[in-house]
Amino acid sequence: MPKIVDAVARRQDVVDAVFRIIASDGLERASLREVAEEANLAVGSVRHYFASSDDLLVHSFAVVIDRIVGRLEDAFSTVESVEPGTTEHDHAVLTLLGQFLPLDEELAVDACVWMAFRQAARIKPVLAEEAGRSHRAVAAVVGRLVMRLMPDGGTSQERLVTEAERLLATMDGLCMHALLQPEWMTAEGCGDVLQAHLATLGRLPTNR
Amino acid sequence: MPKIVDAVARRQDVVDAVFRIIASDGLERASLREVAEEANLAVGSVRHYFASSDDLLVHSFAVVIDRIVGRLEDAFSTVESVEPGTTEHDHAVLTLLGQFLPLDEELAVDACVWMAFRQAARIKPVLAEEAGRSHRAVAAVVGRLVMRLMPDGGTSQERLVTEAERLLATMDGLCMHALLQPEWMTAEGCGDVLQAHLATLGRLPTNR
DNA sequence: ATCTTTTTAGCACGAACGTGCTTGAACGGA
DNA sequence: TCCGTTCAAGCACGTTCGTGCTAAAAAGAT
Structure with missing residues (x-):
């Protein structure tokens, strides 16, 4: 051989x-x-x-998705292992949501790559399938998180979906701003916004 | 001649x-x-x-910024002309925030172009100046809106900034999802998220 | 040492890009 | 009528791109 x-x-x-x-x-x-x-x-x-340039890009997209989703699911099992309402629980939730944001060098690279591929997928059909997988996987984790965080445990299906989409949108917007306008949206600012949002879900204290 | x-x-x-x-x-x-x-x-x-390709792109970026900011400021003066707390006021606020989203063909084109240029500005230095102007102008309108919507009229400067950034992030995230995953984030879904967010600012009714 | 298959490297072609430069065509003022 | 400026169009050059193809180098198996 x-x-x-x-x-x-x-x-x-x-x-x-x-x-x-x-x-x-x-x-x-x-x-x-x-x-x-x-x-x-x-x-x-x-x-x-x-085999080709497209093959390389699609595979790279898949790798970054797996890395991000993997971190999210790890962080979610940590959240699940803690009693809700405790400060450890709050901390675990913030850690989970922090996986979206460019808070350190490695996370920043992943966030850049993830954003770039998702935007490109709007135009390049070869990336569309992975983009859909990415969205479904992340939405699933965020949905389970919201179900755990909402006061009534997510009784109303419709309300739960809306709150999941709202958190997802906020996270993506925060990520965008942290990447594109880092001088206006620092890590500290991201943390403040995160806490404020979580307070609106009714679990964390309102007075940050 | x-x-x-x-x-x-x-x-x-x-x-x-x-x-x-x-x-x-x-x-x-x-x-x-x-x-x-x-x-x-x-x-x-x-x-x-x-004069050049860069010149064309920078000018196009400036035009789309002016269009979007113009719409936002028009909509804000409408908001200002209505008594807060009324249903007309709520409607005017939703109309303002709707200017961010691809709710019709024209808005969709502007949203696409706006997003594309802002993402490109991370890499292309010629676009950076306009990107900064865009961010400052939009943040100014959103800041004034939040000041008007918050229960205490925005007493705490720090809290006001956080809430403005939170609304801005949510809007950009919604816009992104509506553009990239239109099958999951419809105009109706955007409206639900918007109403839910506004409720967290303490003005609109909590029970959508 | 030789063979065989993987790995690495490189060439060549057509297409698309920005841009400097030149050439007609159009048309208001003299 | 003719002049001079502005508009429209195109050529040519150098770069970069993906990709089909060829061929040398490397190294375990015999």
Whole structure:
């Protein structure tokens, strides 16, 4: 048998290069040549692991979705393991919602990449399927969280859906502002908005 | 004197072509050649009215900002002309916030273009100045609206800023979802979320 | 040492891009 | 009528892009 390399790890290296390029120069700069240079490979090598440019981008999208959803579900099991109403519970909820925001370097890269792909999916049909999966998975976690946080436990189905969509919209808007206007929307500002929103769900104290 | 055409109107025609292209095919497709074809002109003609591709894009960004901010300020003076607490007042507030969302064809185009330019401004420095102006202008209107809507009239400066940022984030998130996931976030769903958010500001009835 | 298959590297082609520059066409004032 | 400015159109150059294709290098198996 011939030369053996860890194909999975190699693919991940390339995907990491894609992430760095998107975060610093935008998705449109994530061409095969740029990605190859960032990963210290030749274009032909990248194309050995990914059939086409679209294939590379779709796979990168899937990876960032899995990472974000994975963090969210981990954080949600932490929330579930704590008694509601306690300060630990509040802290766990804030930690969960913080996974959406660019609060540190790694989260910022993921948030950039996630936003860029979702926006691109409006135009590029190859990304549409993953975009739908992303939305459904995140909405599911947020929906379960809202059900846990609402005073009546989410008795009214209709009200629950609206509150889930409201929290989801607020999170995406916060993420957008933190990425696009970091001088106006700092991590502290995000925290204030988060607390204020959670207070409107009736659990956390109203007077922040 | 030579041949005279309405240069302002011609420029606006080109900008309209830019808007249509961005809304249907994304900003990266708004090249000089594509724009010229959409406007039924030659590339050289477009370049006669705009010094460069960057010039065209920056001017288009400015136009869409002026349109959106203009609508917002018109709607705000309507809000100001009505007694707070009345149903007309509530209706005027919803009309104002509706200017953010892709509720009809024209609003949808503007929302697409606005989002696309703001995202692009993270990468393209030429767009940064207009992006900042956009954010400041919109935040000013939303801030005044929140001041009018909050029960104590916005006594606490800090609380007022947080609530303005919270409303702004929710609006941008709603706009994003309505554009990217129209099947999950319909106009009706947007209205429900809006009403729920306004209820948390303490003015509108809690029981939608 | 040789073979075989994976891995890496690179070339070449057509398409699309922005832009500098040139060339006609149009048309109001002289 | 003719002039001069403005508008419209197009060519050409250099870059970058994705991709089909070829070929050298690497290394376990024999």
